[in-house]
Amino acid sequence: MPVPQRVVDALCGRWAGLAVSEFRGQARVVVPREVLFDVLTSLRNEHGFDMLVDVTCVDYLRYRGAAQRFGLVYLLASTSTNDRITLRVMLDDPDPAVVSAVPIWEGANWLEREVWDMFGIRFEGHPDLRRLLMPEEFAAHPLRKDYPLQGRGERHNFPVLARREA
Amino acid sequence: MTEPWIEARFEENFLLTTVEQAINWARESSIWPMTFGIACCAIEMMAAGAGRYDMDRFGAGAFRATPRQADLMIVAGTVTYKMASRIRRLYDMMPEPKFVMAMGACTIGGGPYFKWGYHVCKGVDLIVPVDVYVPGCPPRPDSLLEGLLRIQDKIRGHRIAKQRGDGSGFMCRGQKVEDELPLPHHSGYVLAPADQEPMRDHQKVTPK
Numbered sequence: 001m002p003v004p005q006r007v008v009d010a011l012c013g014r015w016a017g018l019a020v021s022e023f024r025g026q027a028r029v030v031v032p033r034e035v036l037f038d039v040l041t042s043l044r045n046e047h048g049f050d051m052l053v054d055v056t057c058v059d060y061l062r063y064r065g066a067a068q069r070f071g072l073v074y075l076l077a078s079t080s081t082n083d084r085i086t087l088r089v090m091l092d093d094p095d096p097a098v099v100s101a102v103p104i105w106e107g108a109n110w111l112e113r114e115v116w117d118m119f120g121i122r123f124e125g126h127p128d129l130r131r132l133l134m135p136e137e138f139a140a141h142p143l144r145k146d147y148p149l150q151g152r153g154e155r156h157n158f159p160v161l162a163r164r165e166a
Numbered sequence: 167m168t169e170p171w172i173e174a175r176f177e178e179n180f181l182l183t184t185v186e187q188a189i190n191w192a193r194e195s196s197i198w199p200m201t202f203g204i205a206c207c208a209i210e211m212m213a214a215g216a217g218r219y220d221m222d223r224f225g226a227g228a229f230r231a232t233p234r235q236a237d238l239m240i241v242a243g244t245v246t247y248k249m250a251s252r253i254r255r256l257y258d259m260m261p262e263p264k265f266v267m268a269m270g271a272c273t274i275g276g277g278p279y280f281k282w283g284y285h286v287c288k289g290v291d292l293i294v295p296v297d298v299y300v301p302g303c304p305p306r307p308d309s310l311l312e313g314l315l316r317i318q319d320k321i322r323g324h325r326i327a328k329q330r331g332d333g334s335g336f337m338c339r340g341q342k343v344e345d346e347l348p349l350p351h352h353s354g355y356v357l358a359p360a361d362q363e364p365m366r367d368h369q370k371v372t373p374k
Contacts, residue, residue: 134285135247142284161295 004083007047011039028086036089037099040074044104049076049085052105055112057119061145068092072121074101097122118143186326193237193263194318195225200236200256205243207270207304214307226314233259238317239294240310244272244279245287257294263324265317268296269310271303278303 008027012018015038019030031039043049053075060066068090077084089098100123101108112123113132120141123129131138140147183191199221203211214221221227230236233256245253257266268290271277279286290296297320300313 133248135251138247140284147284161291161293 004047004078004081004085007043007083007085010047011042014042015039026084026086028088030088030090033089033091033098036087037101037104039087040101040104043076043085043087048078048080049083051077051079052101052107052111053077053084055101055108055115057115057121057143059119059143059145070096070119070121072098072115091121095122096120097124099124100126102126117141120144186324189326190322190324193324194321196228197224197226197238197265197314197317197321198228198230198236199226199238199240200233200260201229201231202239202256203242204245204249205270205272207242207272210304210307211240211242211269211310214310219307219311221311221314224311224314224318233257234261236260237263238265238267238314240267240269241273241290241294242269242304244277245290245293246285247287248285250287250290250293253290254293263321265297265320266290266294267298267300267310267313267317269300269302269313270305271301274299274301 004027008020008029011029012020015031015035017032017035018039021028029039054073055075056073058071058073059069060071061069070091070093072089072091074087074089075084076087091098096119098121100112102112102123103125109126109128110132112126113128113130115121116123116126116129117131117133118141130136134142203209213219215227215229226238233239237260239253239257239260241253257264268274272279272286273290276283276286276288280288287293298313298316300309302309305313
């Protein structure tokens with residue numbers, strides 16, 4: 001699986017402020033939030049990355065040397081050339097939001113819903129931004145690092161349902 | 167020497183029983199469970215239904231894919247909060263008389279997710295009434311069959327059209343009778359502490 005060097009060069013030539021690194025033959029690009037949608041569109045339409053493998057997120061709260069809190073990760077693949085590329089957008093705390101990728105890849109719908117559910121990152125323009133895994137009445141975003149590990153929903157807080165009450 | 171009252175009055179191959187016993191016998195020998203596997207316990211449930219353990223010996227091998235035809239809900243697996251409302255809905259869709267078996271540690275009390283699981287309901291008995299708890303992680307098919315036998319014991323203790331003790335009419339469904347069988351226990355018949363306050367201190371989070 002070669003590094004798609006021409007893709008990286010094309011991206012860096014077109015947009016400023018992209019940070020490129022490489023790990024085990026795969027390219028990782030940190031994209032500014034403002035140009036994310038254009039970069040994704042270009043990758044899909046001009047460079048043949050027709051498959052959105054995953055949208056996920058990392059919470060860098062209290063992480064050494066992290067300037068911004070959330071790292072939103074897009075994993076793209078090309079089914080024709082077998083190239084893969086990783087995009088990352090850094091977002092910060094009050095109201096982390098990006099433009100939704102659903103107009104580009106239809107499959108981003110549930111992936112973005114999951115990221116919204118677990119991390120609370122808002123996707124502007126998403127057609128149906130509801131919780132995916134947690135129930136609707138759940139208020140928090142549990143995969144954030146400041147979510148408490150203990151002390152919610154313990155068994156002794158609820159009455160056990162007996163047959164005569166059911 | 168008195169005349170025999172009922173013996174030799176009928177031809178051969180004639181059985182006599184009470185309506186209550188006949189209905190209970192029919193019910194206990196055709197418990198149709200609902201196909202309800204939500205996690206790894208379902209593998210053991212499937213094994214209990216397959217040839218080696220063969221739940222059909224007890225008339226409970228007809229797993230129904232709809233709650234409308236099911237008598238027994240074997241909750242086999244971790245109950246997440248999102249699944250909890252669905253479980254309650256399926257339980258409400260089942261016709262009476264219905265029974266619930268909590269299979270495995272997760273459905274009994276949250277299991278490994280008891281302390282730190284933000285997503286797991288801490289026991290299915292917070293959602294639906296549970297008749298028999300089958301512990302284990304997951305329980306072996308033997309244990310599941312044992313739980314099934316205990317459900318059969320429970321059905322055998324049912325009373326229909328029972329008059330109240332003080333003679334003030336018939337009892338309604340679900341009312342307790344004095345001669346009801348005690349709640350079954352895996353070690354045999356043991357009286358359950360029904361009105362006793364359950365021990366909850368061991369579950370409390372001690373603040374530091």
